[in-house]
Amino acid sequence: MLPHSAKIDKELLFLPYWRFKGMFFSCVSNGINHRIVDVSYQAVQSEYFPISLGLRSQTQKLRFLTPDMEGYFLDTSLPHQKMMQIVEERYDASLPKPIYHWDFIGETLSQIYSPFYVDDKVYDAVLNRPVSPSLPGDFQTKTLPGGHPQWRLRFVPALCPNCGWDLKGQRDSLALNCNNCNSVWYPGKEKLKKLNFAYLPEEGDNITYLPFYRIGADVSGLELNCYADLVKVANLPKVVQKDWEDRPIHFWSPAFKVRPDDFLRFARNLTLSQPDGKWEHEFPKAQIYPVTMPLTEAIESLKLSLASFMKPQRILFPKLQETEIKPKNFLLLFIPFHERAHELTQPAFQLNINKNLLRYARHL
Known part of the structure; x- marks a missing residue:
């Protein structure tokens, strides 16, 4: 989630956004084109909120969402398959034809909650500025599907399944090393797998x-x-x-x-x-x-x-x-x-x- 600077008495409303980032490659008549992709899009479609996060997902320090955080968190209504379709159509339309092959490599799809609060308008809680025109009199945030997040981060012990020794790795490592029995381990769905x-x-x-x-x-x-x-x-x-x-x-x-x-x-x-x-x-x-x-x-x-x-x-x-x-x-x-x-x-x-x-x- 993004940080906010709203006053203490403001009840925060968090809108989810899909964030997609990775590398995009396309094979066309003049060779292989490539670019770095980092885009965001509303996960709840609404005319009162910004359509995307702009550069904030790249410039702001993000925090993991935990159940003890206060605020009203809207439920996602745009499925991730639809988000992928939006991204694919956006980049496919810009490519010269014919396209012999294209693919996203190293991509990640995540959700970022952006903070807002409501007075007579919807206000961006990061800059404390309005982002919508005056709201209709019957606009109520509590009528929007949402609530409080119930999920938690789940950890897998970083112990070697082979010998029980501590596994070594950096913060962004996908593979952990055991220097005791010379083995490399990769996280699976439920347990570590040997490489x-x-x-x-x-x-x-x-x-x-x-x-x-x-x-x-x-x-x-x-x-x-x-x-x-x-x-x-x-x-x-x-x-x-x-x-x-x-x-x-x-x-x-x-x-x-x-x-x-x-x-x-x-x-x-x-x-x-x-x-x-x-x-x-x-x-x-x-x-x-x-x-x-x-x-x-x-x-x-x-x-x-x-x-x-x-x-x-x-x-x-x-x-x-x-x-x-x-x-x-x-x-x-x-x-x-x-x-x-x-x-x-x-x-x-x-x-x-x-x-x-x-x-x-x-x-x-």
């Missing part, structure tokens, strides 16, 4: 390991079953070797939030490089960047990853609509990056990222 992981050893100082998902998948609608096929689809300047037909390929995707252009670049470079080496199935003795991108979102991005390296695009993009990619296995892998003054670099795979941009991306 298989490994890291690529690297000698040197000032090394940070960034997490990536390596996903094995079956591709239909396009011949992409081995490394030889990958070289052909990506039109790489290589002479196809006979043994490449027996070499399997994997899709790679960042397991951390990053800007859309960096997300595609990381996924493309690692998928084309097909990193191989002596993987160690324990934690590296260096700094590990947290996992902040869900595996489900990485799986959704596989077709975008394919589109980012297929050439020529004017011939292959139309095949995206009939191409299906079904994941069959995955592994969480930590890749070493060398820390410089302002960036992290991985020269073997031609990857680099500005440290400030990486820090900012955690809020996407």
Whole structure:
């Protein structure tokens, strides 16, 4: 919920808004377009309240809603499916046609309650300014469906299900590490689930390991079953070797939030490089960047990853609509990056990222 600055004697009315944020990608004739999306919309449709929160959801410090908070909280009447339809229609209408593929990646849908109070008009309780014309005489806030929130935050103990040791992770981590039994755990609906992981050893100082998902998948609608096929689809300047037909390929995707252009670049470079080496199935003795991108979102991005390296695009993009990619296995892998003054670099795979941009991306 948003903070308010209303006087103590004012009875607060909280209106729910849907907030949708994430990355939007679209494959069109001139390539892959992308943008960062952060929009809000009334979850209770009313002409007396603002249609959206504007920039407040990005600039104001939000608080979790708890049952002990005072005020009258309106019930949501706009289902989340309708909110998704509004967002999709808004961005679909702005795209050049034809559209071969589009998707939202790393998206989150949440509700934010914005405070108001009512006198002769509806007043914004953040700025104490009116946001509506004079109200009709029969306008009563209590006639609107609502009440007091009854839900509570539910916590899962951060104890390793395998050995009972304390799990480690940062505030926004989606995966928690157990340094006692070398295991990684991911929250499920009712309990923690174990993730298989490994890291690529690297000698040197000032090394940070960034997490990536390596996903094995079956591709239909396009011949992409081995490394030889990958070289052909990506039109790489290589002479196809006979043994490449027996070499399997994997899709790679960042397991951390990053800007859309960096997300595609990381996924493309690692998928084309097909990193191989002596993987160690324990934690590296260096700094590990947290996992902040869900595996489900990485799986959704596989077709975008394919589109980012297929050439020529004017011939292959139309095949995206009939191409299906079904994941069959995955592994969480930590890749070493060398820390410089302002960036992290991985020269073997031609990857680099500005440290400030990486820090900012955690809020996407």
